[in-house]
Amino acid sequence: MPEVLTREVPRLAATEVPKTLVEALDPAWLSIVLARSVKGVETVEVIRTVATKVRFAVEFEDGERSAYCLKGLLDVDEATARGGPTCVLESDFYGRIAPLADCTVPECIVTVIDRERQQAVTVMRDLIVQGAVFCSALESFTPDDAVLSLGQIARLHARSDVLAQFDWIRPRLSQLAEMTYVTPETLQELLDGPRGDGLPSQVRDAPRLVAALKSLAARDVQRPQFLVHGDAHAGNVFRWNGGMGLIDWQLLQRGGWALDVAYHINAVLPPEVAEAEERRLLGEYLKMMRGHGLAMPDEDEAWLQYREAAIYGYYLWSITRRVDPPIIVEFVDRLGKAVARHGSHSLLHA
Template identity: 60%
Template sequence: MSGGQKVTSVEVVEFIKTVATKIRFTATFDGDAGTQAFCIKGLLDADDMTKMGGSTCVLEGDFYTKLAPQVNVQVPEAVAVVTDREAKQSVLIMRDLIAGGGRFCSALEDFTVDDAASSVAQIANLHAGSNLLDSLPWVTPRIASLGRMPHMTPEILQGLLDGPRGNNLTPAVRNGARLIAGMQALGDKDAPRPQFLVHGDSHAGNIFRTEKGSGLIDWQVLQRAGWAVDVAYHLCAVLPWELAEVEERNLLNHYLDLARGHGLTMPDEEEAWLQYREGVMYGYYMWGITRRVLPEITEKFTDRLGRAVMRHDSFALLGVA
């Protein structure tokens, strides 16, 4: 990075505050290292709520140090990762993709079919690394525990769904107790299926594009799970629901072709379609429970994924009355 040269000056380029804090900055070094562009990410001003998510920052730090070099996925280059496991906090310093000509997709950006085909190829590349899972005990199943969080009660979730995020959904889908039951049923169905290396949060805001194509960021929900939760969440979140309704099965088959090309054993087309339709429940639940994101983003993703649950009759497929 700098050959051990001292930093002589630092300039902040952009400050971005969401759940985590991200600061784009340049650092100028002595000697030939010159000025280089970086981005630091972490819970830099954690409150009582964000501290609860500190362990997910550690998970992301472990992804960059232990796993990223072993998978064929385009990710930012992490030049330093500082982790305090006792405090359950981790801070990343990465190369600034924007300074290098990259572009982060907006969470509110509508993908085209070609866009989705490019990003789902990265998901297939990630899943191709599933043979590593035996050596990754720290990558754990998450669906069952997410569906049984003691602090997310049916009453709290119902209050969230009663807001604008649920305006276009039927009462049967806009039901907090039923959604929790649906997530729990998905966890029960998913557990005995073949487990894959899964991103877990592949919405548009976690996709970037460079001259090399699409890439993935934000590894805080990395987990082992069935392939379908990643693919169903991704396609139903990034595509306008009218486009998803027409194109999602073609894109699913595109993913299956890519996965088989990586040597993965995948179900036949009808079984894959069933698992996909069940897997939509994961993304709907994740956005149904979201509280610390801009309302327009939460409303868009909850609406798209909730409509997908309606369209696929996911509750019935999961046996939830």
């Protein structure tokens, strides 16, 4: 069984959250954060999506070198900075949940959180230097790969008992269903674009999709609540030491297990493979969860919840804009075809 990468509780550094990449890589700031005198910093790689991830190497005054990865909202405009609460949520995951969880996640060294401004950065060991390989959002898994990644999701879900301790982990699906910044008109424009090509018209109907999401949220909150990753596509999975691990905890939430499982299976597998393998993979997940000692629904009820929950991942990618278009198109296609195949709208009476 793969070794877990982190178990120690990261430090919470009492210093300002940097706003720019230059500030984040400043040796004086890093000396405070890492609690060691930093002599020099070398930038290895900068990846900018909504948040910035920067891999860098540090040389300490005593001559030792270490490799790190820092993630946060750096050099962003005011609108993007409003997403800071998701960075706080991710830092809180690493600082408070990860030491209790059994899934494989990056080793977090320190978090820096400004709760008043709702901004945060997380400093982790560089996984690539440790031998990890990040999966691509456009990489199709094999069914055997999906069994391994579902095993990580099951390990996360199995620690849902921690929800009683942490009321700041919210039912994000309910919040998503009530948000207003993406209007049905805007959503329809997006679905009428290239991302919707190849999908049947009933799946590209924005008002119907919004209604289905609201119906799913109303049902989901009445079901047993699990510790849910919330964004479990292949780009948030890494391979390490013969197994897999999970990254990107900005959509961490409490919700039904099927939100992760239906999203994950249909995002990581091509539609024809998902159609052929999903019932078996769902059975593997349920067996793993029962092996962890959790009571799960029977196969028929689980299949129903799985089919309904396909709406969640499809909606997430339908409203996505700040990601490379080929990734958006691929995920909307995979997840939209799952929604059509399972008749998710009809199941949700939308």
